[in-house]
Amino acid sequence: MKKLTDQILHEVIQPRPDNSFKGTFGKVTLVGGNRNFGGAIIMASTAAVCSGAGLVTTCTDQSNSGALHAQLPEAMFADFTDDQQVASLVSAATTVVVGPGLGDDETSLHILKNVFANVSPAQNLVIDGSAITLMAREKLSQPKANVIYTPHEMEWQRLSGIKIGDQTEEKNRAVRDRLDATVVLKKHHTEIYTATTTYQLPIGTPAQAVGGMGDTLAGMVGGFTAEFKDQGTKAVLAAVYAHSAIADKIAESQYIVLPHQISRALPSFMKKMEAAPQEHHIGFLN
Numbered sequence: 226m227k228k229l230t231d232q233i234l235h236e237v238i239q240p241r242p243d244n245s246f247k248g249t250f251g252k253v254t255l256v257g258g259n260r261n262f263g264g265a266i267i268m269a270s271t272a273a274v275c276s277g278a279g280l281v282t283t284c285t286d287q288s289n290s291g292a293l294h295a296q297l298p299e300a301m302f303a304d305f306t307d308d309q310q311v312a313s314l315v316s317a318a319t320t321v322v323v324g325p326g327l328g329d330d331e332t333s334l335h336i337l338k339n340v341f342a343n344v345s346p347a348q349n350l351v352i353d354g355s356a357i358t359l360m361a362r363e364k365l366s367q368p369k370a371n372v373i374y375t376p377h378e379m380e381w382q383r384l385s386g387i388k389i390g391d392q393t394e395e396k397n398r399a400v401r402d403r404l405d406a407t408v409v410l411k412k413h414h415t416e417i418y419t420a421t422t423t424y425q426l427p428i429g430t431p432a433q434a435v436g437g438m439g440d441t442l443a444g445m446v447g448g449f450t451a452e453f454k455d456q457g458t459k460a461v462l463a464a465v466y467a468h469s470a471i472a473d474k475i476a477e478s479q480y481i482v483l484p485h486q487i488s489r490a491l492p493s494f495m496k497k498m499e500a501a502p503q504e505h506h507i508g509f510l511n
């Protein structure tokens with residue numbers, strides 16, 4: 226297993242070109258947050274916005290729209306039961322994030338099927354939380370897209386059929402190969418299975434063991450894969466590394482880390498990590 230280092234941040238987080246606009250940095254559509262789990266999709270959306278995605282739209286239960294706008298005016302809202310609107314927002318996205326707080330009832334399943342029916346192969350699709358549980362329970366086929374799963378160990382057990390105690394690198398990789406997807410297996414020292422390599426995250430803290438921490442990671446993976454779309458899987462690795470690097474820093478002075486604190490720290494953290502700008506050679510001296 227290859228250990229991730231902070232080098233991945235400097236590789237992926239590039240200075241923004243002067244000649245750019247919000248469209249340059251990708252569109253993220255997030256789908257989730259039923260009446261009970263609105264916080265999950267708001268945390269994921271906050272992470273996507275704070276990662277620097279150009280445009281973020283949140284498809285959620287109508288009852289969450291006021292809280293979403295109050296917390297995060299940068300995000301747009303759509304009702305996740307409006308199939309046509311969700312279909313067009315999914316089709317237009319660089320990255321779709323589905324699952325945080327989606328729930329696992331009939332409505333949740335209907336919404337998930339609508340998302341899967343409208344993604345295309347060139348798009349990134351982050352499948353998290355309830356969407357993983359529903360896929361496993363309902364034996365849904367994985368849609369054709371660049372799929373990134375972000376399961377915790379129980380969600381991975383449901384999806385892969387591998388019991389938590391038996392989740393070895395070899396067994397996990399065999400399932401990854403069958404799925405042909407990137408798998409971010411979240412735990413203390415998260416493992417990331419890409420097409421070619423298994424990475425281990427050597428940082429992170431039990432101060433992160435609070436509800437909403439994974440929802441925040443899903444939103445960051447969404448934001449990074451949209452903003453740094455040319456970097457492919459490296460954008461996923463950078464999001465995973467940044468999430469825990471920020472948490473470690475906050476945990477120096479706090480007993481626990483609140484998920485939204487990671488998101489709020491992202492803009493200044495990313496500024497510190499951005500790669501040095503290319504030197505401009507000025508020709509008038511020679």
Ligand SMILES: NC(=O)C1=CN([C@@H]2O[C@H](COP(=O)(O)OP(=O)(O)OC[C@H]3O[C@@H](n4cnc5c(N)ncnc54)[C@H](OP(=O)(O)O)[C@@H]3O)[C@@H](O)[C@H]2O)[C@@H](O)CC1
Binds near residue numbers: 263266325
């Ligand atoms: N504020 C909000 O709106 C929030 C909304 N949320 C949303 O809730 C939805 C359900 O997600 P979920 O993760 O809470 O529940 P589920 O998938 O049933 O898994 C829990 C079961 O698995 C077991 N378990 C064993 N190992 C484990 C491990 N390593 N990591 C985690 N669990 C492990 C565990 O064992 P136990 O803790 O009981 O010992 C328990 O039996 C999802 O959409 C999510 O986005 C949450 O994000 C919270 C904040």
Ligand SMILES: Nc1ncnc2c1ncn2[C@@H]1O[C@H](COP(=O)(O)OP(=O)(O)O)[C@@H](O)[C@H]1O
Binds near residue numbers: 354411412431438
């Ligand atoms: N002991 C720990 N050490 C490091 N990271 C942890 C620890 N416990 C949990 N985490 C991190 O917290 C997140 C939990 O994800 P998840 O269980 O999906 O949370 P939620 O669904 O409540 O948002 C993952 O990123 C995981 O790696």
Ligand SMILES: [Mg+2]
Binds near residue numbers: 353
């Ligand atoms: Mg989760």
